[in-house]
Amino acid sequence: MNRTILVAGGAGYIGSQVCKALAAGGDRPVCYDTMEKGHAWAVRWGPLEQGDIGDAARLDDVFARHRPAAVLHLAGYIEVGESVRAPERYLHNNAAKSDVLIAAALRHGVEAFVFSSSCAVYGLPRAELLAEDHPIAPLSPYAESKARTERSLAAAAASGLRSAALRYFNAAGADPGGEIGEAHEPETHLLPLAADAALGLGPPVTVLGDDYPTPDGSCIRDFVHVADLAEAHLRALDWLGAAAPGGRHEAFNLGSGRGYSVREAMAETARLAGRPVPHAVGPRRPGDSPRLVGDIAKARRMLGWQPTRDLAVQIEDTLRWRRRVPRA
Ligand SMILES: NC(=O)c1ccc[n+]([C@@H]2O[C@H](COP(=O)([O-])OP(=O)(O)OC[C@H]3O[C@@H](n4cnc5c(N)ncnc54)[C@H](O)[C@@H]3O)[C@@H](O)[C@H]2O)c1
Numbered sequence: 001m002n003r004t005i006l007v008a009g010g011a012g013y014i015g016s017q018v019c020k021a022l023a024a025g026g027d028r029p030v031c032y033d034t035m036e037k038g039h040a041w042a043v044r045w046g047p048l049e050q051g052d053i054g055d056a057a058r059l060d061d062v063f064a065r066h067r068p069a070a071v072l073h074l075a076g077y078i079e080v081g082e083s084v085r086a087p088e089r090y091l092h093n094n095a096a097k098s099d100v101l102i103a104a105a106l107r108h109g110v111e112a113f114v115f116s117s118s119c120a121v122y123g124l125p126r127a128e129l130l131a132e133d134h135p136i137a138p139l140s141p142y143a144e145s146k147a148r149t150e151r152s153l154a155a156a157a158a159s160g161l162r163s164a165a166l167r168y169f170n171a172a173g174a175d176p177g178g179e180i181g182e183a184h185e186p187e188t189h190l191l192p193l194a195a196d197a198a199l200g201l202g203p204p205v206t207v208l209g210d211d212y213p214t215p216d217g218s219c220i221r222d223f224v225h226v227a228d229l230a231e232a233h234l235r236a237l238d239w240l241g242a243a244a245p246g247g248r249h250e251a252f253n254l255g256s257g258r259g260y261s262v263r264e265a266m267a268e269t270a271r272l273a274g275r276p277v278p279h280a281v282g283p284r285r286p287g288d289s290p291r292l293v294g295d296i297a298k299a300r301r302m303l304g305w306q307p308t309r310d311l312a313v314q315i316e317d318t319l320r321w322r323r324r325v326p327r328a
Helices: 013-024 058-065 080-085 086-105 139-160 188-200 226-241 262-273 297-303 310-322
Strands: 004-008 028-033 049-050 068-071 110-116 162-168 170-172 205-208 223-225 249-256 279-282
Touching: 004 013, 004 058, 013 028, 013 226, 028 058, 058 086, 068 086, 068 226, 068 279, 080 086, 080 139, 086 110, 086 139, 110 139, 139 162, 139 249, 162 226, 170 226, 170 310, 188 205, 188 262, 188 310, 205 262, 223 226, 223 310, 226 249, 226 297, 249 297, 262 310
Parallel strands: 004 028, 004 068, 028 049, 068 110, 110 162, 162 249, 170 223, 205 279
Antiparallel strands: none
C-alpha cells in the first residue's frame, strides 16, 4: 500500500512478524524499539529507530522525519509473574509511557493507532468464551497496564484518534518462512519451553499449577499463530482507514476460539516432536486465570479476519524455529 507505519516494539517477537507482513503488503515499517528485549536480527524489513515510547522528544523527531500514516503499538514488558513482583515497572513502562506515545500520535495527526492488548484484561472468566463485552477485571499489574492503555485510547477518540485494541490470546508459533520467531529472555511461554524440553535444548517444563477447576487441573489457553496475528494488524489498519471520519475506538479479540490445556499442548508437542516433553508440576503463578478462550466473532465480522494456522501448525513452526533460533 506504500504507507509508512511506525511499529513500536517492532524488534520483538510479534512486532517483527508484523513488520514482515507490512513489507509483504508494500508498506514501509519503521521499527521503534529500545532494543532492551528486541533483537537486531529481527529488524529486517525497514529502518530501526532506537528509542523509548516514553521519550516525547525522540518520538517528535522520528514522527517528523518519517511522517508515519499509522502507529502499531506492540512495545511493552510482557511477563505476568514479574508484573506481580514489580507492579510499578509495568504500570510505568506499559501504561504511563503508552500515554506519551498516544499524545505523540495525536500531535502528529496519525490516521490510525493499533494497540497490542491482551485477553488478560478479562481476569476470571464468567463465560466459556470471552467476548469483548465481558467485564474488564485485571488480575495482574500487566493486565491492568493493558486495561489502562485501552482506556487512554478510548478517551483519545474525543480528540479524533482512530484506534483499535487487539486483545491477543496466547501468541504462538514462528514465521512460516522460518526467518524469525520467539526468543524471549527469560522465556515464559509454554510452546517454546515445551519444544526446548522435548528437543533437549532446555530444562523440563514446570506446569504452573495442576489444581485449577479444569478437566485435567492445568490452565486452559487459546493459542493463536503469530502470522495470523500479524495479518490481523493489516486488517485493523484497513478497517480504521475505511471507517467514517472522526475519532473512534474498538476492541477486538484475536484468538482461535478453541482452548487447550497446558497438559494437552505438551502432549501435542510430544507427539509432533516424536519425543516426550519432560515436565514437573509447580505452584500456581499469581495473576493467572484458569481459563482464557476467546470469542472471535467480532474480528471475523468487522475485520474480515480468520485465523488459519491451528495448534499443530503452531507447534511444528515452533519446533522448527527452536532448532535454529539465534542463541546468546
Ligand atoms: N506474546 C503474547 O502471547 C502476547 C499476548 C498478549 C499480548 N501481547 C502483547 O504484544 C506485545 C508484543 O509482545 P511480544 O511477545 O512480541 O513481546 P517482545 O518482548 O518480544 O516485544 C516487545 C518489544 O517492545 C520493546 N519495548 C519494551 N518497552 C519499550 C519501550 N518503553 N519503548 C520502546 N520499546 C519497548 C522491547 O524491546 C521488545 O522488542 C506486547 O505489548 C505484549 O504485551 C503479547
